[in-house]
Amino acid sequence: MHLRFVEVFCDVAQRRSFSKGAAAHNLSQSSASQAVSFLEKRLGTKLIDRSKRPLELTPAGRVYFDGCRELLERFRAIEDQVQQFHDRVTGTVRVAAIYSVGLMQMEQSVQTFAERYPEARLRVEYLHPDQVCEQVQNDEADLGLVSFPRPSGEIVSLDWQRQPMVLVAPPAHRLASQPSIGLSELDGEDYIGFTRDLTIRREVDRWLKRARVAVNVVHEFDNIETIKRAIEIGSGVALLPSPTVWQEISSRTLVAVPIADSEFFRPLGIIHKRHKQLTAAVQKFIELLQHEAPEPVPGATQAGQADAVGQAPDDRVAGRARGRSRSKRAPV
């Protein structure tokens, strides 16, 4: 009669809002309020200080929250373990992905997952890279999909994909018709770059610097979508991970040209918390991701592979992931 109440309390505490916490459980705000009241009455202690507007936890509430979070986690783990006896895969896999890892990168895995494990649920949320790490860190997501993964003490990273960087230009651009180009050909070119706070910007800068190439940065954006739009209107060219422009290439609005004389990939990684034991569902999803990565690309992008890069591998529109995956614009 009240494990659910504890869950609601935790969600309310986490979001610092009754309404939002309730929404997260598909409950009315009224219910959430009553649930917390119930716990408070039971414990004889106020858990939440409502006199502050973004509500605050009382000291007791903090203790209860921390304890219950771990408890719920552990309970999930136990249920999962028991279900393994019958190879039953249930529960929700919460994935936090950077904007540029769109469904395109995961579509196959998502679909296979939904088919193979109909009792499990998948929730994918697209976020800023920092937020992805944050959510994984705070146990708000089971898995994070990030670029240039940087394992730290608390976070483990599994290699996932290596996306070749290609030159992206409008079809009419002077470089667009070549089968491949050397990096030096970009010297002085008008260029649309990422903002400097993003790892990919720093990596690209290093790459160009090593090749002693200086581009003329005319714009900086923090997401790929905007960069592509800027290229389309002729503001300049950009170096982007090839899978992120498949769509535009297949619709002939942009052209991708492989870089011939220098290798550079954007590595994608799957991150998760180190000491958290992953549920079967999470493990299965990782397996699928690793197995069905659209482009393992162990080799490299070489001159003459232009066609291969230019081909969008699949035009099916993504079969929507189950659960509500906040559909935001999909930058970086």
Added chain:
Amino acid sequence: MHLRFVEVFCDVAQRRSFSKGAAAHNLSQSSASQAVSFLEKRLGTKLIDRSKRPLELTPAGRVYFDGCRELLERFRAIEDQVQQFHDRVTGTVRVAAIYSVGLMQMEQSVQTFAERYPEARLRVEYLHPDQVCEQVQNDEADLGLVSFPRPSGEIVSLDWQRQPMVLVAPPAHRLASQPSIGLSELDGEDYIGFTRDLTIRREVDRWLKRARVAVNVVHEFDNIETIKRAIEIGSGVALLPSPTVWQEISSRTLVAVPIADSEFFRPLGIIHKRHKQLTAAVQKFIELLQHEAPEPVPGATQAGQADAVGQAPDDRVAGRARGRSRSKRAPV
């Protein structure tokens, strides 16, 4: 909507019976059955094998049981911790005591506890010494009250009382009228002893042996009550912890004579599991026990104290402990 179910399952599993598990929760057997069914349906796994008559856990059930036991324990701990913020003492203290630690030894503590912490519950169960240890070991009791406590790896023991051993005889016995006697005076005496499996028997034997006294053991019983009855009908005398005969002494059916020339106490201890964090209620009860021990007796039984030993300190009949404390006969 289901923490209670988990509790019921654990109780059912522990008692290996739906009916008994249900009873332990004041539920109908029907409910218990449905509760377990619910969990099984939820997990998609049978937890209990009903085809065996004392029911058995399936492998999955075992895992679930172990996991949930720890979980519930932890949850209790969290709730307890939170309630401490307001010095609220709740929950149940489960005490397992050996037969001979009757209410007489605890009455004051029990009463004070009930008054001071009305929201807490106390359940005392009287058992065979081995069962006391077993219950503490298996987390079926929070505290054990035992004699000759022997702390082991898993069990911690706190000293509680030192009960002076006295000679107990019928009023008409030749030794009964003396203010005190020497141990050697018992040589050759008809004697009612404990059975050899009890620690107290072995300790008494050692004591007598060291004094080079040999008694004539005419009967052996595993509990004090029966020994007292045997003494009353004149079968012999016995060496017993003095508090265990207060009742008979005050009603003049037996006489206790202190031993003058040799000190011997039956030590009582409070045992609990080492690594289990005790709830506030348990801690408070321990405090009461230690503070209100009826006879701390730091010194010793000396000649001339006969009167003191002979006085039953209090004739009030014990105000019954709350919760159902199986009232069994009260041996050892």
Added chain:
DNA sequence: CTCTAGTATCGCAAAAATTGATAGTAGGCT
């Protein structure tokens, strides 16, 4: 001081948990 976003409270509707009665089973006994 008013306005807004966010909460508590109340009565009612919906969904449970619980029960008692009853049918079904495993294991012991003759």
Added chain:
DNA sequence: AGCCTACTATCAATTTTTGCGATACTAGAG
């Protein structure tokens, strides 16, 4: 083997809990 007994599962009815919508209340912003 077959009955008996002690348990357990199932079902329908009832009681209890939970959830919701409407409405009153409150902290903080402007």
